[in-house]
Amino acid sequence: MxxxxxxxxxxxxxxxxxxxxxxxxxxxxxxxxxxxxxxxxxxxxxxxxxxxxxxxxxxxxxxxxxxxxxxxxxxxxxxxxxxxxxxxxxxxxxxxxxxxxxxxxxxxxxxxxxxxxxxxxxxxxxxxxxxxxxxxxxxxxxxxxxxxxxxxxxxxxxxxxxxxxxxxxxxxxxxxxxxxxxxxxxxxxxxxxxxxxxxxxxxxxxxxxxxxxxxxxxxxxxxAAADGLEIIVKGRQTHGAIPWGGVDPIVVAAQIVLGLQTIASRQIDLTAAPAIITVGMIQGGNRGNIIPDSVVMVGTIRTFDEKMRKEIHERVTRTAEEIAKSAGATARVTIPSSAASFxxxxxxxxxxxxxxxxxxxxxxxxxxxxxxxxxxxxxxxxxxxxxxxxxxxxxxxxxxxxxxxxxxxxxxxxxxxxxxxxxxxxxxxxxxxxxxxxxxxxxxxx
Ligand SMILES: [Zn+2]
Ligand SMILES: [Zn+2]
CATH class of the missing domain: 3.40.630.10 (Zn peptidases)
Structure with a gap:
């Protein structure tokens, strides 16, 4: 103003x-x-x-x-x-x-x-x-x-x-x-x-x-109900020039970010209520030529319908876990509830x-x-x-x-x-x- x-x-x-x-x-x-x-x-x-x-x-x-x-x-x-x-x-x-x-x-x-x-x-x-x-x-x-x-x-x-x-x-x-x-x-x-x-x-x-x-x-x-989101992607550390020597959690994290966006846009009925899934923070690695062991992703999920909220939580977890699995990594998803979760x-x-x-x-x-x-x-x-x-x-x-x-x-x-x-x-x-x-x-x- x-x-x-x-x-x-x-x-x-x-x-x-x-x-x-x-x-x-x-x-x-x-x-x-x-x-x-x-x-x-x-x-x-x-x-x-x-x-x-x-x-x-x-x-x-x-x-x-x-x-x-x-x-x-x-x-x-x-x-x-x-x-x-x-x-x-x-x-x-x-x-x-x-x-x-x-x-x-x-x-x-x-x-x-x-x-x-x-x-x-x-x-x-x-x-x-x-x-x-x-x-x-x-x-x-x-x-x-x-x-x-x-x-x-x-x-x-x-x-x-x-x-x-x-x-x-x-x-x-x-x-x-x-x-x-x-x-x-x-x-x-x-x-x-x-x-x-x-x-x-x-x-x-x-x-x-x-x-x-x-x-x-x-x-x-x-x-909205506001839920926190934390995903820890665990790969296996390797040299940046030898990606086949490990499992790159940064690429997996990138796939997860995009995968999560398909939940709101492709998987839920947007005519019933809107939903937002945002990854606002990604932390992993400390040098351009080192593939790190793990990546931490932090975000927020906003929903307007209790049934849809639960469904989205399940889909977020499944999407992150399955994408990680497909790359030989793991994803541990935490969606902590709070006073803002309703x-x-x-x-x-x-x-x-x-x-x-x-x-x-x-x-x-x-x-x-x-x-x-x-x-x-x-x-x-x-x-x-x-x-x-x-x-x-x-x-x-x-x-x-x-x-x-x-x-x-x-x-x-x-x-x-x-x-x-x-x-x-x-x-x-x-x-x-x-x-x-x-x-x-x-x-x-x-
Ligand atoms: Zn306020
Ligand atoms: Zn206020």
């Missing part, structure tokens, strides 16, 4: 932008959300800037989590802290009987040195895996935290009218915990955030460089039910159905247990070129705070519309 946005103009414009003033606010509760949101927006903007200026890496969100917990307590919520290291859960029990819904925000930043010229630019540095690094909210989680603090304040203000319970889940380490530590969504679930009370659905959002104030979503596989899957029935809410609450950019996103999330750790909907909030400043705008994880990543009201509005309405859809009967525990 161009580095020279008229940020000062943006910064002055804390007044609630157009999106908040849209006419279609839905029913009475929807109108009350809008009115309360306008009051809370200056705080949301201030929280976002504060959190942006004080980013913390995964499992180290001490300051952020205290800010969240203090705020939730001040609103009168039941607050649990120290979950999965720094996680916070706030429970808002409405004045009317009903079901339970969960909202999730992630709190961690990345080891990136900020290059955006902002008055609240991060200058924080810390140690990460033994290295001195800059820390930046380069994935925009500062916005997620501020939005959800705002949603909590809006909904707490109308507590008496809420039919059911809203559970606010503030999660550490979405980007993965530091080496040797547990963390993130899987650990939150393990530590019971989906119990007592148990929500029957969960919603989460992510900022990205989409049209300003737009909401972007798709039903079914929305974000597809971010938007439950089709839930998505269909909530789409009108997204449409109503989207800002000027409107509601946009998107293609699958090949990035991954640890949000599916929640949706392994309960249905969920994960959507995107466009934060690209007006006039910025989407084709060259910095993407998430860039040191130039920037979210226009004019998108924040749409975040608050959409999440608060999703929670209430969902609870209303459950009614006050015994559907509560469904």
């Amino acid at each position: 161009p580095r020279s946005f008229a940020l000062s103009a943006l910064l002055l414009a804390v007044a609630v932008p157009v999106a908040a003033q849209r006419k279609d606010a839905g029913d009475e509760l929807g109108r009350e959300i809008d009115a309360r949101m306008e009051l809370v927006m200056p705080k949301v903007v201030a929280w976002r800037r504060d959190i942006h200026q004080h980013p913390e890496l995964g499992n180290r969100e001490v300051r952020t989590s205290k800010l969240v917990a203090d705020h939730l307590r001040s609103l009168g919520l039941e607050v649990q802290t120290g979950i999965a290291h720094t996680g916070v859960v706030g429970i808002l029990r409405g004045g009317k009987p009903g079901g339970v819904v969960a909202l999730r925000a992630d709190m961690d930043a990345l080891p990136v040195t900020e290059q955006v010229d902002l008055p609240f630019k991060s200058t924080v540095r810390t140690q990460y895996n033994g290295m001195d690094v800059g820390v930046m909210h380069a994935c925009g989680h500062d916005n997620h935290v501020a939005i959800m603090m705002g949603v909590a304040e809006v909904l707490a203000g109308m507590k008496a009218k809420i039919p059911g319970t809203v559970k606010f889940i503030f999660q550490p380490a979405e980007e993965g915990p530091p080496a040797g530590e547990d963390g993130g969504a899987p650990m939150m679930v393990k530590e019971g955030v989906l119990e007592n009370p148990r929500p029957s659905a969960i919603f989460g959002l992510h900022v990205w460089p989409g049209p300003l104030g737009s909401l972007n979503y798709r039903a079914g596989g929305a974000m 597809v971010t899957y938007n439950d089709p029935a839930l998505t269909e039910k909530m789409a009108p809410t997204l449409k109503r609450t989207a800002g000027e950019g409107g509601l946009i159905v998107i293609n699958p996103v090949t990035g991954s999330e640890d949000f599916p750790s929640y949706t392994q247990t309960i249905p969920g909907l994960f959507y995107f909030l466009g934060g690209l400043p007006k006039g910025a070129d989407p084709t060259t705008a910095a993407r998430n994880h860039s040191p130039y990543f920037f979210v226009d705070e004019a998108a924040l009201p749409v975040g608050v509005r959409s999440m608060a309405n999703l929670a209430l519309d969902y609870l209303k859809s459950l009614g006050t009967g015994k559907t509560a525990d469904r």
Whole structure:
């Protein structure tokens, strides 16, 4: 993204932008959300800037989590802290009987040195895996935290009218915990955030460089399952001038790279879902005239369908092993799973039910159905247990070129705070519309 946005103009414009003033606010509760949101927006903007200026890496969100917990307590919520290291859960029990819904925000930043010229630019540095690094909210989680603090304040203000319970889940380490530590969504679930009370659905959002104030979503596989890939090809060392004296693992590795590409292009049904197999690193040998003993290949596999994911893993293993075998070498294939190994899957029935809410609450950019996103999330750790909907909030400043705008994880990543009201509005309405859809009967525990 161009580095020279008229940020000062943006910064002055804390007044609630157009999106908040849209006419279609839905029913009475929807109108009350809008009115309360306008009051809370200056705080949301201030929280976002504060959190942006004080980013913390995964499992180290001490300051952020205290800010969240203090705020939730001040609103009168039941607050649990120290979950999965720094996680916070706030429970808002409405004045009317009903079901339970969960909202999730992630709190961690990345080891990136900020290059955006902002008055609240991060200058924080810390140690990460033994290295001195800059820390930046380069994935925009500062916005997620501020939005959800705002949603909590809006909904707490109308507590008496809420039919059911809203559970606010503030999660550490979405980007993965530091080496040797547990963390993130899987650990939150393990530590019971989906119990007592148990929500029957969960919603989460992510900022990205989409049209300003737009909401972007798709039903079914929305974000990829990301699996690591490691292949060790073992040949037999020989002189570079006498290849017949050994088994060349470099040529075998080259054949494997090409063979793997035929899996996505020739062997799976690409009309059902896309798939990506990338070898991003090959290491072998140290001299031009020595054929080495072995080669290590490291890559990533992205899939959008659980059945296809398993099938691709089998084909990757078979392809590498059989190609190696044909040359008299061996290939040992490892596909380690992690918190990112699940597809971010938007439950089709839930998505269909909530789409009108997204449409109503989207800002000027409107509601946009998107293609699958090949990035991954640890949000599916929640949706392994309960249905969920994960959507995107466009934060690209007006006039910025989407084709060259910095993407998430860039040191130039920037979210226009004019998108924040749409975040608050959409999440608060999703929670209430969902609870209303459950009614006050015994559907509560469904
Ligand atoms: Zn990220
Ligand atoms: Zn993120």
